[in-house]
Amino acid sequence: MKPIIGIAGYLLTRIDNHLLNFEVNQSPRSVTSSIEKAGGLPVILPLSKPIEAERYVDMIDALVLTGGSDVDPLLYREEPDLKIGKIDPDRDAFEIALIEEAWRQKKPIFAICRGLQLLNVAFGGSLYQDLSQYPNLEVNHVQPTYWDYPTHSIKIEKGSWIGQSLGTKAVINSYHHQAIKGLADEFEAVAWSEDKIIEAIESKDKEQKVMAIQWHPEVLAEKYADSQQVIKTFIDLVKK
Numbered sequence: 001m002k003p004i005i006g007i008a009g010y011l012l013t014r015i016d017n018h019l020l021n022f023e024v025n026q027s028p029r030s031v032t033s034s035i036e037k038a039g040g041l042p043v044i045l046p047l048s049k050p051i052e053a054e055r056y057v058d059m060i061d062a063l064v065l066t067g068g069s070d071v072d073p074l075l076y077r078e079e080p081d082l083k084i085g086k087i088d089p090d091r092d093a094f095e096i097a098l099i100e101e102a103w104r105q106k107k108p109i110f111a112i113c114r115g116l117q118l119l120n121v122a123f124g125g126s127l128y129q130d131l132s133q134y135p136n137l138e139v140n141h142v143q144p145t146y147w148d149y150p151t152h153s154i155k156i157e158k159g160s161w162i163g164q165s166l167g168t169k170a171v172i173n174s175y176h177h178q179a180i181k182g183l184a185d186e187f188e189a190v191a192w193s194e195d196k197i198i199e200a201i202e203s204k205d206k207e208q209k210v211m212a213i214q215w216h217p218e219v220l221a222e223k224y225a226d227s228q229q230v231i232k233t234f235i236d237l238v239k240k
């Protein structure tokens with residue numbers, strides 16, 4: 001039986017698209033299609049109230065968190081920096097509840113981009129609100145070119161789950177202006193850019209199958225077999 005992969009959905013609003021007359025529940029097509037291709041059965045969870053997280057997590061075999069707006073800095077005890085982007089407090093609250101419940105039920109979590117950042121914050125970590133705050137910035141992490149083209153290198157920890165699919169080096173795409181500052185105790189960094197930004201983390205406790213990635217393998221997966229393999233590695237972990 002294919003494992004049921006619950007993807008935390010979010011809202012497309014009139015602010016995002018002025019042609020819309022109503023709000024729409026959504027999730028990127030690349031996320032559902034790469035999960036399907038990897039042997040999972042994706043279901044999109046509509047943005048909901050934190051109190052519903054327990055029953056949603058009961059229904060799924062694993063949780064996926066996708067990219068999106070900035071995490072509310074008040075959640076890591078900082079005032080908003082002048083360069084903070086749009087935040088989505090309702091989405092933060094629901095996704096943190098999903099993370100806490102998935103962790104409690106020991107259901108695997110795969111987190112992409114904002115998902116990695118929120119996961120870190122959910123466990124007490126902090127973020128650079130904008131990469132201009134990072135003192136050693138040398139790499140462009142907001143690539144001006146297409147999403148499905150890899151632009152910057154990373155080094156990957158041998159023996160990590162991500163290393164199983166990509167080896168110890170890879171070139172990936174990059175669309176983030178925030179990054180991990182203080183890493184939460186529950187996680188270890190397993191990939192870094194050349195300027196030492198954390199690009200992937202995994203749970204230290206291997207009973208908890210949590211993989212989080214700062215880039216977008218789901219977008220590269222259509223063209224690049226190794227990126228599809230990252231998604232497959234997660235789905236295979238879920239099946240174990």
Ligand SMILES: [Mn+2]
Pocket residue numbers: 140141152173174175176193197199214215
């Ligand atoms: Mn990057």
